[in-house]
Amino acid sequence: MSVSYENSKRVFEGIKAAGIKSVSALPETWLVHLLQRAEDDPDLELIEVAKEEEAIGIAAGAYFAGEPHLLLMQNHGFLAAINGIVSLAQLYHIPLCMLIAFRGHWGEPYPWHTRGGIITEEVLRALGIPFEYARAPENVAKQIKEAYTFSQSSLSPVALLLTRDLMED
Amino acid sequence: MERAKCLEVIYPELKDKLVVTIMGACAQELYNLGHRENFFYLQHAMGLASSIGLGLAKHLPKEKIVVLDGDGSVLMNLGTLSTLARYRPKNMLHIIFDNGSLLSTGGFASHTTSGLTDLAMMARGAGIEHVATAVNPLQFGEAVLDAFERDDFSFIVAKVQAIGPDKFGMDLHLAENAFRFRRYIQEKKQQGLKE
Ligand SMILES: Cc1ncc(C[n+]2csc(CCOP(=O)(O)OP(=O)(O)O)c2C)c(N)n1
Numbered sequence: 001m002s003v004s005y006e007n008s009k010r011v012f013e014g015i016k017a018a019g020i021k022s023v024s025a026l027p028e029t030w031l032v033h034l035l036q037r038a039e040d041d042p043d044l045e046l047i048e049v050a051k052e053e054e055a056i057g058i059a060a061g062a063y064f065a066g067e068p069h070l071l072l073m074q075n076h077g078f079l080a081a082i083n084g085i086v087s088l089a090q091l092y093h094i095p096l097c098m099l100i101a102f103r104g105h106w107g108e109p110y111p112w113h114t115r116g117g118i119i120t121e122e123v124l125r126a127l128g129i130p131f132e133y134a135r136a137p138e139n140v141a142k143q144i145k146e147a148y149t150f151s152q153s154s155l156s157p158v159a160l161l162l163t164r165d166l167m168e169d
Numbered sequence: 170m171e172r173a174k175c176l177e178v179i180y181p182e183l184k185d186k187l188v189v190t191i192m193g194a195c196a197q198e199l200y201n202l203g204h205r206e207n208f209f210y211l212q213h214a215m216g217l218a219s220s221i222g223l224g225l226a227k228h229l230p231k232e233k234i235v236v237l238d239g240d241g242s243v244l245m246n247l248g249t250l251s252t253l254a255r256y257r258p259k260n261m262l263h264i265i266f267d268n269g270s271l272l273s274t275g276g277f278a279s280h281t282t283s284g285l286t287d288l289a290m291m292a293r294g295a296g297i298e299h300v301a302t303a304v305n306p307l308q309f310g311e312a313v314l315d316a317f318e319r320d321d322f323s324f325i326v327a328k329v330q331a332i333g334p335d336k337f338g339m340d341l342h343l344a345e346n347a348f349r350f351r352r353y354i355q356e357k358k359q360q361g362l363k364e
Contacts, residue, residue, distance in 0.1 A: 022227070022228065024224075045227060045228070047223070047224075047227060047252070047256060048252075048255075049220075049248065049252055050248025050249070050251055050252050051246070051248045053216070053217065053220075053246065054217070054220040054223075054246065054248060054249055054252055055220075056214075056217065056220070057214075057217035057218070057219070057220025057221040057222075057223070057224060058220050058221070058223055058224035058227075059224060060217075060220075060221050060224060061220070061221045061222065061223060061224015061225040061226070061227070061228065062224045062227075062228050063224075063351065064187075064209070064221075064224075064225060064347075064350055064351045064354055065224065065225055065228035065229045065354060066228075066351070066354065066355050066358060067228040069224075069228075083214060083215075084214050084217055087213040087214035088211065088213075088214040088217055088221075091212075091213060091214075091343055091344075092343050092344055092346070092347040093344045093347060093348075094347060
């Protein structure tokens with residue numbers, strides 16, 4: 001299994017096509033090609049954080065500034081960011097468009113990913129965060145655009161789960 | 170030194186800057202000086218004030234950003250110091266009011282109380298170049314003026330007493346604050362485009 005170069009490219013093109021101007025991120029294996037592209041793109045502001053919760057603050061700043069922003073993280077990073085999501089984004093009605101690498105689920109060979117993977121959907125539901133699964137490469141650009149649109153209209157966090165089908169070859 | 174006094178000293182300077190403050194006592198003291206549309210009060214999420222500041226600073230290069238933080242809050246998000254060092258937002262000033270206390274929740278001692286933990290040294294260790302410590306209002310005022318003149322990221326630790334306002338209460342809902350803060354910024358951007 002290797003991280004899909006082609007589909008990472010599709011995701012990146014989807015981010016660009018959605019009009020995203022800045023991205024905050026913390027690396028994870030499935031995101032390496034994506035982040036490489038973001039780093040190499042002079043028109044995209046990339047802020048890499050030390051912990052994913054910081055990205056919630058940065059996203060709020062970008063929103064106040066009126067700049068289309070997107071967050072890239074793995075699901076364990078989402079779990080690490082929950083207080084920020086609840087007590088900043090949800091409390092103040094600040095939109096978040098989160099692309100989350102959905103590790104630790106069907107087909108996961110690595111034991112350390114599994115607990116987080118098993119509970120991710122239930123935590124999203126408990127928080128009232130709308131989410132969708134990105135599986136098919138031909139749909140992902142549309143899904144990113146829709147996630148962004150919905151985050152802005154609902155003033156809510158929204159999550160697009162990047163699945164194994166999409167991210168691995 | 171009292172934080173309320175420090176805020177009073179810099180209040181006139183905050184007129185045209187975007188200000189993000191932590192919750193509770195600090196938010197109330199700023200509010201008591203007179204609310205302005207360019208103030209955002211982060212009333213609960215500890216540690217994220219400087220992350221919001223970074224997000225503002227990176228996307229609004231023409232604005233000056235002032236973050237009013239606390240020792241307890243910043244200790245919850247120490248990674249922010251290294252993120253700020255790495256991205257070095259030139260248009261941002263990060264002030265930590267170090268009262269050695271979790272004042273807004275019962276005044277329990279924080280990790281900085283004993284003087285063992287030195288936030289200024291931690292900031293330097295994270296790679297922040299311009300770090301100042303102020304122990305009296307004069308020093309504080311000077312450090313802030315230096316920071317505004319300097320076209321670079323600046324960090325100030327202000328040693329203050331663990332005292333806060335007598336009364337709490339703001340006539341401003343949280344979401345209302347967020348909406349109005351954003352609108353203030355967008356209108357300013359529009360004006361900037363017209364000029
Ligand atoms: C995650 C989390 N834990 C605990 C609290 C409760 N709490 C509210 S204010 C506060 C203390 C803040 O301390 P500091 O940043 O030093 O500011 P001060 O109140 O001393 O001005 C605490 C612990 C909280 N808001 N969030």
